[in-house]
Amino acid sequence: MTARDLALAPIAEKVARNERLTRDDGLALFNSWDLLTIGGLADEANRARNGDRVSFAANQHINPTNVCVLRNTCVFCSFARMPQEDGNYTRSLDEVFAEADAAHDNPTREFHIVGGLHPKLRLSYYLDMFRGLKQRHPDVHIKALTAVEVAHLARLERMPVREVLAAMREAGVTSLPGGGAEVFSPAARATIADKKLSGDEWLAVHREAHRLGIPSNCTMLYGHVETMADRVDHLLALRALQDETGGFLCYIPLAYHPDHNELGEALGRSGTATTGCDDLKNIAVGRLLLDNIPHVKTHWPMVTPFISQVALGFGCDDLEGTVVFERVYHEAGAATPMWLSYDQIIELVRGAGKEPVERDSLYQTVRTFEDWVPGRASARPAGPAGPSFKIEHRRAAAARGQGRGRALPVLSSVVAELE
Ligand code: V47
Numbered sequence: 001m002t003a004r005d006l007a008l009a010p011i012a013e014k015v016a017r018n019e020r021l022t023r024d025d026g027l028a029l030f031n032s033w034d035l036l037t038i039g040g041l042a043d044e045a046n047r048a049r050n051g052d053r054v055s056f057a058a059n060q061h062i063n064p065t066n067v068c069v070l071r072n073t074c075v076f077c078s079f080a081r082m083p084q085e086d087g088n089y090t091r092s093l094d095e096v097f098a099e100a101d102a103a104h105d106n107p108t109r110e111f112h113i114v115g116g117l118h119p120k121l122r123l124s125y126y127l128d129m130f131r132g133l134k135q136r137h138p139d140v141h142i143k144a145l146t147a148v149e150v151a152h153l154a155r156l157e158r159m160p161v162r163e164v165l166a167a168m169r170e171a172g173v174t175s176l177p178g179g180g181a182e183v184f185s186p187a188a189r190a191t192i193a194d195k196k197l198s199g200d201e202w203l204a205v206h207r208e209a210h211r212l213g214i215p216s217n218c219t220m221l222y223g224h225v226e227t228m229a230d231r232v233d234h235l236l237a238l239r240a241l242q243d244e245t246g247g248f249l250c251y252i253p254l255a256y257h258p259d260h261n262e263l264g265e266a267l268g269r270s271g272t273a274t275t276g277c278d279d280l281k282n283i284a285v286g287r288l289l290l291d292n293i294p295h296v297k298t299h300w301p302m303v304t305p306f307i308s309q310v311a312l313g314f315g316c317d318d319l320e321g322t323v324v325f326e327r328v329y330h331e332a333g334a335a336t337p338m339w340l341s342y343d344q345i346i347e348l349v350r351g352a353g354k355e356p357v358e359r360d361s362l363y364q365t366v367r368t369f370e371d372w373v374p375g376r377a378s379a380r381p382a383g384p385a386g387p388s389f390k391i392e393h394r395r396a397a398a399a400r401g402q403g404r405g406r407a408l409p410v411l412s413s414v415v416a417e418l419e
Helices: 006-016 023-031 035-050 093-103 123-136 147-157 161-171 186-192 199-211 228-245 262-266 276-289 300-311 342-351 412-418
Strands: 053-056 059-062 110-113 141-144 173-175 216-222 248-255 295-298 355-359 365-368
Touching: 006 023, 006 035, 023 228, 023 276, 035 276, 053 342, 059 093, 093 123, 123 141, 123 147, 123 161, 147 161, 147 199, 161 173, 161 199, 199 216, 199 228, 216 228, 216 276, 228 248, 228 276, 248 276, 248 300, 276 295, 276 300, 295 300, 300 342, 342 355
Parallel strands: 053 355, 059 110, 110 141, 141 173, 216 248, 248 295
Antiparallel strands: 355 365
16 A cells, blocks of 8 residues: 555555554654555554454443542543542442343343442452342353452452452453553653553553453553653553463553543643544554554444444444443543444444444354344333433532642642642
8 A cells, every 4th residue: 555644655564564563653653644544554454354344242331330539530530429429329239230131122242341449349249240240141241340440459358459350250250341541651640540550550450360361451541641652652562461461352442531520621622522533543553553452443432433433444343332321431521322223333334334243242253244134123222211320420620629639740730729
């Protein structure tokens, strides 16, 4: 393929030779204006690996609690609440089971379970949840708890991370989601997620999981204060761990949403999420640098189903699934639908000229759709009914007049105002 930006010509040759890209190549890609060349190269790399297949899981997101001890220091997050803050919630196990029961009349294959770092919820709460879900829905895979939640439970229980992971696996967890990675750069992390576990600690939890035979996903949160070098270094750290363990199934770039959180306010970004070009570039560069991770997923609740459809031609072979009810990004201003039906997902994939494949959490094929008749799919619910399932946006700390922990470089003016 001929690059229009001449800086990309050597990279195009490497992609054609299936040669590993370097840090400088990553920087050249992120710094280039030539989106179509970058997308074309990523499409080439993806087709060589996955052909025209695009997979999705019929999944259901469940967020057991939004109470989080990092509420005041993860300034990019709009989901978390203090224990006494308006809008805080913690589900009983019966409530979680009732929410999951929406799966009975629907073809759910995966529960995606992530939430806040609750100061009091113990490991036994989560293990009972996993066992109860497995008992009620034996065929549904459980993808649960980010590395951050696992490390939090290990601290709370004074147990090694390895033992927490082994207990989760025993209770029915199939894989770990990729959240909590944010961006590994210590400088960016100090600004956006000061008290969260470090990049090395995040990688250590995934390394432990992989050693135990628990595969996982990985993510990068982009579009906030990170530099292009931060992005490349983050991707190279993921690639290095994958060389070591082979345990990552999928990479998902996560587009920062700036509404109802302190970072968006401090940056003056409320209402302005990432651009379509940057969303597509992050997908494509992820595909090109992560030559050892089998799948790249586009997360339509964040970047819109429209951008996700285009992303399928920019190196992506996996699409976020049916979801049912999404809180993390909708709290932060995402204006996308809460869920997509089977029909909508199949149409979206076919509209991109690709072949839809339903998969399970381990990327095994569940079904293909040659004989699919639109309209016959069981409709997905619009989320469980009831007031606690509505999104009630958090008021940012400044508006509430409550202070955050300590001053961070980029946010110092906002913090001064708060203190
Ligand atoms: O770690 C939080 C992100 C993640 C915002 O493995 C935000 O399949 C954008 O784990 N703007 C949690 N992003 C979600 C997660 C996940 C998501 C999708 C797929 C998978 C998977 C896992 O959500 C957090 C953080 O990076 N997040 N706040 C925000 N304002």
